[in-house]
Each structure stands twice: as structure tokens, then as C-alpha cells.
Amino acid sequence: MSTAAALLAVDGLTKSYGGVHAVRGVSFTLAAGEILALIGPNGAGKSTCFDMLNGQRKPDRGRVQLLGKDITGQPPRRVWRLGVGRTFQITATFPTMTVRENVQVALVSHANQIFNLWRSTPDFQRDAADRLLALVGVEGYAERPCGELAYGDLKRLELAIALANEPKLLLMDEPTAGMAPRDRIELMRLTARIAREQSIGVLFTEHDMDVVFEHADRILVLNRGTLIAEGSPEQVRRDPQVRAIYLGEGLVYDARHQEGAGA
Amino acid sequence: MSFYVVQFLSGLASAAALFLVASGLSIIFGVTRIVNFAHGAFYMLGAYVAFSLTERLSGTLGFWGGIVLAAVVVALIGVLVEMLLLRRIYRSPELFQLLATFGLTLMVEDLAVLIWGPDDLLGRRAPGLRGAFDFFGQAIPTYDVLLMVLGPVVLGALWLLFHRTRWGVLVRAATQDRDMVAALGVNQKWLFTSVFALGVFLAALGGALQIPRDAVNHTMDLRIIVDVFVVVVIGGLGSITGAFVAAVLVSELNAFGILIFPKISIILVFLVMAAVLIVRPWGLFGKPEAAARQTPGLAVQPWRPLSTQARLAFIGVLVLAAALPLLGSNYALIVGAEIAIFVIFAVSLHFMMSVGGMASFGHAAYFGLGAYGVAFLAKLAGLPMIACLLLGPLLGLFGAIIFGWFSVQLSGVYFAMLTLAFAQIVWSIAFQWVDVTGGDNGILGVWPAALVATPARFYWLSLAITALSVVVLRVLVFSPFGYALRATRDSGLRSEAVGINSKRIQWTAFVIAGTFAALAGALFAYLKGSVFPDNAGIALSVDSLVMVLLGGVETVSGAVVGAIVYKALSIWLVSYTELSKLVMGGVIVLLVVMFPKGIVGTFDSLIESGKLSFLKRGSSRATQTEGAE
Numbered sequence: 001m002s003t004a005a006a007l008l009a010v011d012g013l014t015k016s017y018g019g020v021h022a023v024r025g026v027s028f029t030l031a032a033g034e035i036l037a038l039i040g041p042n043g044a045g046k047s048t049c050f051d052m053l054n055g056q057r058k059p060d061r062g063r064v065q066l067l068g069k070d071i072t073g074q075p076p077r078r079v080w081r082l083g084v085g086r087t088f089q090i091t092a093t094f095p096t097m098t099v100r101e102n103v104q105v106a107l108v109s110h111a112n113q114i115f116n117l118w119r120s121t122p123d124f125q126r127d128a129a130d131r132l133l134a135l136v137g138v139e140g141y142a143e144r145p146c147g148e149l150a151y152g153d154l155k156r157l158e159l160a161i162a163l164a165n166e167p168k169l170l171l172m173d174e175p176t177a178g179m180a181p182r183d184r185i186e187l188m189r190l191t192a193r194i195a196r197e198q199s200i201g202v203l204f205t206e207h208d209m210d211v212v213f214e215h216a217d218r219i220l221v222l223n224r225g226t227l228i229a230e231g232s233p234e235q236v237r238r239d240p241q242v243r244a245i246y247l248g249e250g251l252v253y254d255a256r257h258q259e260g261a262g263a
Numbered sequence: 264m265s266f267y268v269v270q271f272l273s274g275l276a277s278a279a280a281l282f283l284v285a286s287g288l289s290i291i292f293g294v295t296r297i298v299n300f301a302h303g304a305f306y307m308l309g310a311y312v313a314f315s316l317t318e319r320l321s322g323t324l325g326f327w328g329g330i331v332l333a334a335v336v337v338a339l340i341g342v343l344v345e346m347l348l349l350r351r352i353y354r355s356p357e358l359f360q361l362l363a364t365f366g367l368t369l370m371v372e373d374l375a376v377l378i379w380g381p382d383d384l385l386g387r388r389a390p391g392l393r394g395a396f397d398f399f400g401q402a403i404p405t406y407d408v409l410l411m412v413l414g415p416v417v418l419g420a421l422w423l424l425f426h427r428t429r430w431g432v433l434v435r436a437a438t439q440d441r442d443m444v445a446a447l448g449v450n451q452k453w454l455f456t457s458v459f460a461l462g463v464f465l466a467a468l469g470g471a472l473q474i475p476r477d478a479v480n481h482t483m484d485l486r487i488i489v490d491v492f493v494v495v496v497i498g499g500l501g502s503i504t505g506a507f508v509a510a511v512l513v514s515e516l517n518a519f520g521i522l523i524f525p526k527i528s529i530i531l532v533f534l535v536m537a538a539v540l541i542v543r544p545w546g547l548f549g550k551p552e553a554a555a556r557q558t559p560g561l562a563v564q565p566w567r568p569l570s571t572q573a574r575l576a577f578i579g580v581l582v583l584a585a586a587l588p589l590l591g592s593n594y595a596l597i598v599g600a601e602i603a604i605f606v607i608f609a610v611s612l613h614f615m616m617s618v619g620g621m622a623s624f625g626h627a628a629y630f631g632l633g634a635y636g637v638a639f640l641a642k643l644a645g646l647p648m649i650a651c652l653l654l655g656p657l658l659g660l661f662g663a664i665i666f667g668w669f670s671v672q673l674s675g676v677y678f679a680m681l682t683l684a685f686a687q688i689v690w691s692i693a694f695q696w697v698d699v700t701g702g703d704n705g706i707l708g709v710w711p712a713a714l715v716a717t718p719a720r721f722y723w724l725s726l727a728i729t730a731l732s733v734v735v736l737r738v739l740v741f742s743p744f745g746y747a748l749r750a751t752r753d754s755g756l757r758s759e760a761v762g763i764n765s766k767r768i769q770w771t772a773f774v775i776a777g778t779f780a781a782l783a784g785a786l787f788a789y790l791k792g793s794v795f796p797d798n799a800g801i802a803l804s805v806d807s808l809v810m811v812l813l814g815g816v817e818t819v820s821g822a823v824v825g826a827i828v829y830k831a832l833s834i835w836l837v838s839y840t841e842l843s844k845l846v847m848g849g850v851i852v853l854l855v856v857m858f859p860k861g862i863v864g865t866f867d868s869l870i871e872s873g874k875l876s877f878l879k880r881g882s883s884r885a886t887q888t889e890g891a892e
Binding site for chain 1: 742743746752757758762768771
């Protein structure tokens, strides 16, 4: 990856909680239009790493640059204004609003109209909101209370909200967690299509390896806070260290596995 | 020098009672997550019961037995309260819990007056401890020495209880994660009941121990509860050590504040509290509050702007209201104006509470500031009414800018307690700064201009300003700002992630709400022709909460309906019964337990569930979220 074109450049990111080193010196880059997956077993530091990218947590050391601009430790709202959309592992939406209004709030914010005391929000950029809803395929629910949506649709709505500020970078923390298998594949295909069409860089964490290997251009593997592998899906699939982590290098697991295979 | 030492020791003695009550409150909060407003009432009951018992039982044993027995009796009353009332509201939003326990406080106050009479009661001195030590020429009452020792002893006993008994381990476990404790098969019900009993016992003991030092009366409850809130906010809710340290700190501040800064002695404590909260928002020994739970059971329909029919209906009601002077007596017009003013007050609170999710327990502060603002301008500066009405509310605006900045740093119960404390500052200043505010005598002779001096004209003025305020606040609810505010309430995480500066939004909303409350206060000053410290009192703050609650927290127009019904009801009650607090307290408790959705909310659910479907057919958009007004 050429660093000149880097949309996101992360350098030596480090975070500890007390004595636990959650993330240790993670560095990588992400180009515009590239889909990058961050994988690793539970407790590898994926979420911590993620939260440091958009300012949810402050890193102890290291730097995060967006298009060459240092955004380390900036609060999430600033990072968003620079063109970073975010979805959460457990969806965060506005349950007392309709589906369309959820998107309209993001549009209002994007238009710097938050302190507007006069206009009517339900009429604010209605068409733009509906376009975003149609893009993610929930246009049929525009008038429904957001609290009523099924979880898969909430995930889609979150994507629509994240796209409202025409982001250059999407950060998606386990975008398909808690979804039915078919919905997972649909949502990721949709995300990949939008990212390619609009040349948005996507960084996502994921446990579902089907999703990861189908869509990622490149994969980062994190274990115990350290990056242990990086490369194309094919390279990562063959990496002995990665195989050890995912298939188990521990003797107990291995033994049981063989036992099971034998029986 | 010795004088200061004695002053210090006297502060330590006062700390004992404060610590007993505050630790009880902290223990109860730790396990049940309820901030028990009624804790002051239990403290007061402890004092009253101890008074009665020690009058009847004789001798040293009789006195001390009476004290302990009083605490036990009150703890048993606490058990009853827990089983009958609190068990029904453990899963309710914290605002409802605060309100229900406040309603209880009101009822206890009236009951205490019924049983023990309205006058101060002087209790017996402790037998054998009537004397005083001589400390370099200064006298220290022997009883104070006992109290000084008692604080650390109780702290130690509680530590042993929580660390050396099975029950204590369960309590500590429940404090950390009560769902997990329940999942492990512990009987939650009795754990909660026993914890509540212990907390109430401590409060009642604190009250009972006061009788040799202080007269017993029916205002003890609110006096102590405000101090206790300050103590637990400084020390950290849920921490007993914190309660002890903060109780000593607050008592010493009171003891020395009066010597060093006599003018600001009352607010000194609040200044310290504000300072602590900036550095450690959850108190010296507290832990950050877990993320607020979603309020269950209050299914929310998205709010919609009024339909054309509903707008016409609103105008129709307004025209009808404007026609009141043709029919009503002068008394009706004065009542009407008062109701109108309270509509502004309630709607302003609704804006920050329902739209912004900030349940203020001190909204009267801004009402009071607006009233005093007008009084200062009219009496001291001699400005005409129109100028006073426009400029007077600015005092509320400034107050809201300062207090709001601190308050929005916190959320949930901490926010409620901090706003309450700020309101007490305003009340204290109004009460204590006699030279300027006239103290308890208030400022009299704030009369409206001749143009609106008749009841009918003043009524029209109030109605017009009210209608305008309601419309403006409604527009705000549906404006981008209103949505951003609601976004911060719905999901802080998401709103920050779409570029919304939550704190600044909430602060702005706080200031807007405070300014409208001040406008209501300004009108109220002209309606009554006078201004008193009670215009910023706790009772008025709670009135505003009840109005919003009565109408329905989760509705847009509930505050209007709630204010009209509540104010009419309370004016009627005061003229028909001596026991208005008892009835009002009962109404609040019933409301929280039986109709948490309020009038408009209940009405909406009936329509939604199809029970009033005939209303839905005609104007579905209008009735979907609220009634005509």
C-alpha cells in the first residue's frame, strides 16, 4: 500500500487498562475504496482498536491520521465531521423517532443546522433521507417508529445514518453481529457495493469468516493486542500463525478435535 | 485557638446525624438503585417517635431504650413502605421513584402534624450526659462527645456487617450487579426489604439522637434531606466511607462557614459540592454510574406535529379560554391567570425533561429568579412593567447558564440532586440576604401597570403569553435543535457519532427551559403583587414535575393538560381541606404506581390499542400522539 494515498493511516496505536495491554503498537493503512477487515479471537483488542480510531477512547500512544490530518484523540463528533461514519456492534439509533427521522437528524447535523430553532425537522431534506433509506433497502419503513424495527433492519438503518454525511471512511464494528445468516450476507454485499460505488474506505471487525473472506480486500489479524498477520484473504488463510489461533494450537483443543474426528 | 477546636468538635458532633442518614440513603441506593427522598421523613419520624417514647419511659435505660426502640419502630414502618410501595416501582424510571418517595414525604409531614401538632417539641436531655467538658475555658456538651464517637463506631459496625457476614456479602454483591445476584438464586425481595429496613433504621436513629440537641418539628425532613443529598453527591452515592468523609466535610464547612463567611454560610457547602463535581462527577468515593437503563413499559410513539384539525382545535380552545372574562367572576379570572402561568412553567420543564431527558428537581430556581428579577427591577430600579417583564427573566437566564453548565455534566439521579441543590442555593440567598431580598418577608407591592391591572386584562395578558410560549416551545420540539436534543436523550453514543455535541445541546436546552420558567415567575410576581423565597422552593419544583408527570412524560402536549388539571385540583384542595399535603402526596404516589403514562399518555394508549377507535377514524394523525391540545 502506498502511504501517499492512505485514507487512514494508523501508527503505533497502544492502549492498556491497568496491567492489561489491550492494544500494542498496531500500525496499518487503508486506501480509499478499500475494504479492510480486522479479525482476531475474543479479547484480541479489536473493539478497543476500533474505538480509538473514531475517538471513542483515547490511545496511550500512537497516531491516527485521516487523509494526512492527525485526528488522534479527537472526540467522535469531530471525527465524524471529517468524514468518518460509524456503526456499532450493538445498534445505536434513536428509538423515539421514526426511521426517516433517524436519518434526518444525521442530515441536520451534516448541514450544520443543529442549532436551528425554527425549521421543521420532519420536512428537512426528506428526499435525501428517503434516498438513503432506499439505498439500504428500508424505504418501506420510513414512517415506522424505529423502536419497532427488526434487528437486521436496524443494522441497515444504522448504515443509512452512517452514510448521511457522505463519509470517506466507514468504521463498522461487527456489522452483522446478531443477524440471521442470510441477512448477514445481504448486508455485507450491500456495504461492499456502496463502498465501491462511492469509493468509501471500509474498516470492519467481524467474527463471521464467510463474510470476511468474501468481501475483504485485505485482512488484518489481531491477537493479544498485536497485529500478527496482514494480507489478502488468500495469504491470511494460509498463514500458519492465523491457522494456529483460529484452529487451535492448544493441545487440549487439538486432542479433542482429533478425538472427535476419529469417532 | 481553643474556640476553633471547640467549633471543630461541634462540627464533628453534627456530622454524626448527617452520616447516619446519608449512609442509610447510600446503602439503599447501592442495592435498590432508588434515591429515597423519603429518607428525611424517616429521620423526622425517628425524632418524633423517640420524643414520644422517651417522654413515657423513665430512667437512663428508658431514654436509650426509647431511642433505639424508636429507630426500630420506624424501620418497621419502612418495611411496610418497601413492601407496599417500592416493590411496585423498582423497575420504573428514577424520576418516578424520586417522585413517589417525595409524595410519601408530603404525606408523612401532614401525618406528623396530625399526631404531634404543629409546634416545636423539646425532648428530654440524655440522662447522665447533661453536663459539659471544660476545654481550655470552652464548654463541650458531654452529649456531643458521645455523638463524635458514635459516627466512627457506626462506620466500623457497618464495615464489619458488610465484610464479615453472609448478608453483607450479598448486599455488596447486589450493589455491584443485582441481576447476577438474582440469577444465583438469592431471594431479591427480602434482600431489598432488609436493606431498606437497615437504611431506614439508620435514618431514624439519626433523628432520634437529635432530640437532646434540637427541637423536633415537621420541617426537619426537608432540611436534612437537602444536606444529605449534598453529602452523598460529594461522597459518592453508594459509598459508606464517602458518606462519612463528606458528612464531616459538610458539617465542618457549616461550623466554620458561619464564622468566616457569615454572609454566604449557606451556599458555601454548595460551592464545595460544585467544585467536587467538576473534578469527580460521581463524588469523592463513588464509581461512575452504569449506563442508564432504557425505561421499560413506556412504549413510545414518535411525536408528530399537530395536524390541521388539531391546530384548529387548539385555536378553538384558546378562544373559549379567552372568553372566560365574559362569564367568570374575578376569582375565577385570578385562578385562570395562575393556571396559565403554571402552564408555561410546566411546559418549560417538559422541554428539558421529556425532550431532553433531564429531570430537574430544582426547576423552581428559575421561576424564583424570574420573580425576583421582576421585583428588583420594579421596586429597586423603578422600571415600568413592560421592561420588567422583558428584563426580569434574564436573571433566570443567567442562573440557568451558570447552574446548567454544571448540571449537564451529570445525568440521572446525580443531575436531579444537583439541580435540587442549586435551587436550594437560590432559595437560601432569597431567604438569607435580607437586605436585598427582604428575607422571609419577601418583596411586596409589585403591581402590574394600570393597563392590565384589572383581573380580566391580566388574565388576557397571561393567556396570550402562555399561548405564545406553548407555541414557541412546540416549534422548538420539532425544530432541528429539538431533534438533536431528543437524539442526545435517545442515544448519547449515536448522537456523538453523528457530530452532535451532547453537552452543549443539553446546556442550551437547560437555558431555554430556565428562561421560560423565569418568564412564568415574572408573571407570577405581578399576579401576586409580591415575591417570596418559596417561589424558588422545593415544593414548587416538585409541583412542576408532578404537572408534567400527570399529563404524561412521553407526550408533547401532556404538560399543558397536566398543569391545568393539577393546578385546578390543588387550588381546590387547599380551599377544601386542611390536609392538602396528605392528599397531594397520596395523589402523587397513586399516579406513579397506577398511571405512569399520565392523562394524555393513557388516553393515547387507549386510542392506540383500539379501545377508543371511534376517535381514531376521524382524524387519525391528530389523535395518534396526543389529544386536541
